[in-house]
Amino acid sequence: MNTLTSALLVVLISAVWSQEDGLSSCPEYIPAGYKIWSNEEVAGYACYPGYVMTPNVVMLYYHLQEIGDLSRAYFDLYNVAYCDFEATQGEIQFPSCLPPEQVMEEVHCGLPNYIENGRAVEFYFPGATEEQFELPPLDGKGLADLQMRLLPMGARYECDKGYMMMNTSKGDWGWCRESGGMNLPYCMPEDEAFTITYKLHAGRDKSLVDKKKGVVMGGIAMAMTEYAGATEHAHWELAVKEGSNNFAAGAICRTLGFRTGEHIEVNKKMMDGIREEFHEEHAEDKDTNSEEFDLASKMGWTNFRCSNDDTLPWSRDCHADRYEDWAARVGVMRSRVFPFDLMAVRCYDSSSLSTKISVQLRGNKIICGVQVSKRQYNMRVSDLGEPYADLYMDDTKLDPEQTKFHRRKGFMAAYNGDEFQCLRCKVWVGEELLGEEVNCKGDATDDDMN
Numbered sequence: 001m002n003t004l005t006s007a008l009l010v011v012l013i014s015a016v017w018s019q020e021d022g023l024s025s026c027p028e029y030i031p032a033g034y035k036i037w038s039n040e041e042v043a044g045y046a047c048y049p050g051y052v053m054t055p056n057v058v059m060l061y062y063h064l065q066e067i068g069d070l071s072r073a074y075f076d077l078y079n080v081a082y083c084d085f086e087a088t089q090g091e092i093q094f095p096s097c098l099p100p101e102q103v104m105e106e107v108h109c110g111l112p113n114y115i116e117n118g119r120a121v122e123f124y125f126p127g128a129t130e131e132q133f134e135l136p137p138l139d140g141k142g143l144a145d146l147q148m149r150l151l152p153m154g155a156r157y158e159c160d161k162g163y164m165m166m167n168t169s170k171g172d173w174g175w176c177r178e179s180g181g182m183n184l185p186y187c188m189p190e191d192e193a194f195t196i197t198y199k200l201h202a203g204r205d206k207s208l209v210d211k212k213k214g215v216v217m218g219g220i221a222m223a224m225t226e227y228a229g230a231t232e233h234a235h236w237e238l239a240v241k242e243g244s245n246n247f248a249a250g251a252i253c254r255t256l257g258f259r260t261g262e263h264i265e266v267n268k269k270m271m272d273g274i275r276e277e278f279h280e281e282h283a284e285d286k287d288t289n290s291e292e293f294d295l296a297s298k299m300g301w302t303n304f305r306c307s308n309d310d311t312l313p314w315s316r317d318c319h320a321d322r323y324e325d326w327a328a329r330v331g332v333m334r335s336r337v338f339p340f341d342l343m344a345v346r347c348y349d350s351s352s353l354s355t356k357i358s359v360q361l362r363g364n365k366i367i368c369g370v371q372v373s374k375r376q377y378n379m380r381v382s383d384l385g386e387p388y389a390d391l392y393m394d395d396t397k398l399d400p401e402q403t404k405f406h407r408r409k410g411f412m413a414a415y416n417g418d419e420f421q422c423l424r425c426k427v428w429v430g431e432e433l434l435g436e437e438v439n440c441k442g443d444a445t446d447d448d449m450n
Helices: 003-014 057-067 070-077 140-149 246-255 323-330
Strands: 033-039 042-047 052-054 080-082 096-098 118-124 154-159 163-166 173-176 186-189 194-201 218-227 260-264 299-306 318-322 344-348 353-362 365-374 377-379 387-393 404-406 410-414 422-429 432-440
Touching: 042 052, 057 070, 070 118, 154 163, 194 246, 194 344, 218 299, 246 260, 246 299, 246 318, 246 344, 299 323, 318 323, 353 422, 353 432, 365 387, 365 422, 365 432, 387 404, 387 410
Parallel strands: none
Antiparallel strands: 033 042, 042 080, 052 096, 118 154, 154 173, 163 186, 194 218, 218 344, 260 344, 299 318, 353 365, 365 377, 365 410, 387 422, 404 410, 422 432
């Protein structure tokens, strides 16, 4: 029996009262939780901070048996206790408030049925679908199996009328984090809601631009906040990197379509053209250190931090201070801003090593190209160690002595004119296979092989 099943059974057994004990209604408290509403023999509970709400599995079993709707059953009984002594033969059936270490194994986080000014409209259960769900027997094994199926890992929410959804990186979906806790959207009054748009200013730093895709991957972070009903025109603002962290950099990058990111230092090339971003007079003067260009007047935010690397900047897991408020607290000297104080980020989709291998016939040469990158930084394959390649024409391996490595072009071997259908290249660093690629005639990439 796993830890969560054991904990549930302990709570179920300990949460049994009889009329002989003098209780005629649901109690004010349960282990690690307290009552937040009641209606005769039914009550709802909340857990103290740090504990995870878990519905009563037995109640869910019978409710699901009755209505046949998995999402509806979880929604109805998320935090509910049933205290009808006659119907339950003297027992009270409670939800459970469990410590996170007991539910981490199941990646269960107690996704709520209601959020402030909104509600769940759909749940994602990894152990079952609405179409395939069948109730197991209600015995020890069946209880464990049922509990796994009734713990959602995701939920989609909608806001009440008059409120606007502040999305997560998955839109209106919230989900359980593998590390514990949850990431939820939230609802704001429409007249108080806002949107934040970001862009990155790379200046003349070509290393921050993907030449093939024309996408800016890094640069000085610029933000524009637009408030609902605002009469003033929104404008671009800069941020001070003081007090920020890489999770905040990742939040900015996710608004631009990347998965994560990190802080980088501002350099002279990045600063080039920053004046033009603000459409000031004398924009042709690019000296951002001149007295005419007041960086402090362009600052919007500082101390921008996030507690997880899966958020968006407006998440409640993130925090930032308005620059003018921070400057008033710390004083004129400390709040002075120089180019090296600006927040700049570099965005990427993966922090792991990425390789791309190509093999083709070019004239009288068979060429195997290797591209290596990490966090969007291009690397040389020789940075990893001593590389070598095995080249094949169909199943025939070419003489390794005839395969030469060129730092820019990759591995090359002379073509002897023999007929072949496919070329293959396997690239190694030491004894570890870095990757391989096959290119056959008739493939989309065989333009140079015919």
